[in-house]
Amino acid sequence: MxxxxxxxxxxxxxxxxxxxxxxxxxxxxxxxxxxxxxxxxxxxxxxxxxxxxxxxxxxxxxxxxxxxxxxxxxxxxxxxxxxxxxxxxxxxxxxxxxxxxxxxxxxxxxxxxxxxxxxxxxxxxxxxxxxxxxxxxxxxxxTLVSRGAGASESELLRFAFDGDAVVFSDEAEQVYKRDGLEAFTASEQAAAREPLRGGPFKPFLAALHRLQQAFPPTEAPIRTALVTARSAPAHERVIRTLRAWNIRIDESIFLGGLNKTEFLRAYQADVFFDDQQTHCDLASPHVATGHVPHGVANR
Incomplete structure (x- = not known):
């Protein structure tokens, strides 16, 4: 049956x-x-x-x-x-x-x-x-674009996500692409209490969150991380958005434009999802990497 x-x-x-x-x-x-x-x-x-x-x-x-x-x-x-x-x-x-x-x-x-x-x-x-x-x-x-990246040694299943155009919509990234970093930062500060719209991976992240809720927070076999090029003060809108969605992210790493690869390796990510081909190319020799061809960066 x-x-x-x-x-x-x-x-x-x-x-x-x-x-x-x-x-x-x-x-x-x-x-x-x-x-x-x-x-x-x-x-x-x-x-x-x-x-x-x-x-x-x-x-x-x-x-x-x-x-x-x-x-x-x-x-x-x-x-x-x-x-x-x-x-x-x-x-x-x-x-x-x-x-x-x-x-x-x-x-x-x-x-x-x-x-x-x-x-x-x-x-x-x-x-x-x-x-x-x-x-x-x-x-x-x-699209899996890894080049021989090995499996994580951790018993935990660790997912890492980029933010804009992956977990969130690309509305903020459009401002950055069109008007530059200063305009992006000002726009995100002004909209800090306005939740971002969901991106293509919001439902999947929510599904992982539901699985995590079956365990005490310190015992869940799944761990999630947001690894984003954002930095303060553009962090606040992200935090408030996840709070509004009632979705828990275990780790949030705001890199301010730094290369994500070493942070992904330190986190021991089993898979990393990003919309930017450049970030995927840098991470893929070290971490299983999925390119998400979505948003303004892929038009």
Whole structure:
């Protein structure tokens, strides 16, 4: 019998983000779909190696050992493969003992259209176009752009978020891009008591907050951090916005334009989400990084 997904935190991930499919993708690009299909079928008993999103998925699924059965995490696989060529992917899931049972194999089509049907709060992919479509349909989504970043050694699952255009809307960033830092600071001071509108990752952050509330604050297996280029006095509006949303952020780091990478490493982030490609490029060799192609910086 089907089970309800409404009370779960559902995360969708593409097959190329979960596993390293570079070799088979190269076959597809060089020799076409038929050669790719033959390549995958011939190797369907050979497990794929983990991809950039694999450590995060492992930690997400491990949370279910500490969460109440009524409030669990589910990971759904979304793939452009057909079910035939996708058998190797499911065999690899079983090989690594990942508790992933739901999937959509779309036979070359983009899988983004199934994201809302599965009730997903987050979509991770290596395909920027699919990520943009997910964002356009109101789902937090990011393109994984890491380059060999290893898993955090911490038992805690640590999420790090940029603020403007990720957790918050890009309304303030538009002022900065158009009029400069001085105008941005003045605007944020004037609107300090006016909550910012939510960005694409607000619902996902709220879902993490609900999971955290099942534990005493010092015992939650999930930790969140806001890592933003903002500094005082532009900090006040951020703090008051989160207070108005009734969402707890465990750590808030206001960097005033400093490079975020060393702070992310010190925090031991399992994944970092940012809308600025430059920040993602700097962080990606060290921390699993998701580029969020949203807001004025990506137009």
């Amino acid at each position: 089907p089970s309800e997904i409404n009370d779960k935190l559902v995360v969708a991930i593409s097959s190329r983000a979960l596993f390293n499919l570079d070799d088979s993708h190269h076959v597809f690009e060089e020799d076409g779909l038929q050669a790719y299909s033959e390549y995958q079928v011939a190797r369907e008993e050979e497990p794929l190696t983990p991809g950039e999103g694999f450590p995060l998925v492992q930690k997400l699924l491990r949370l279910n050992g500490t969460l109440d059965p009524s409030c669990q995490v589910e990971v759904v696989l979304l793939s452009r493969n057909s079910a035939d060529t996708g058998l190797r992917i499911f065999n690899s899931i079983q090989h690594y003992e990942l508790d992933i049972t739901r999937a959509a194999f779309c036979g070359g089509e983009s899988p983004w259209r199934y994201i809302n049907a599965f009730g997903c709060k987050l979509f991770l992919s290596s395909e920027a176009q699919d990520v943009r479509r997910a964002l356009d349909n109101g789902v937090a989504a990011a």
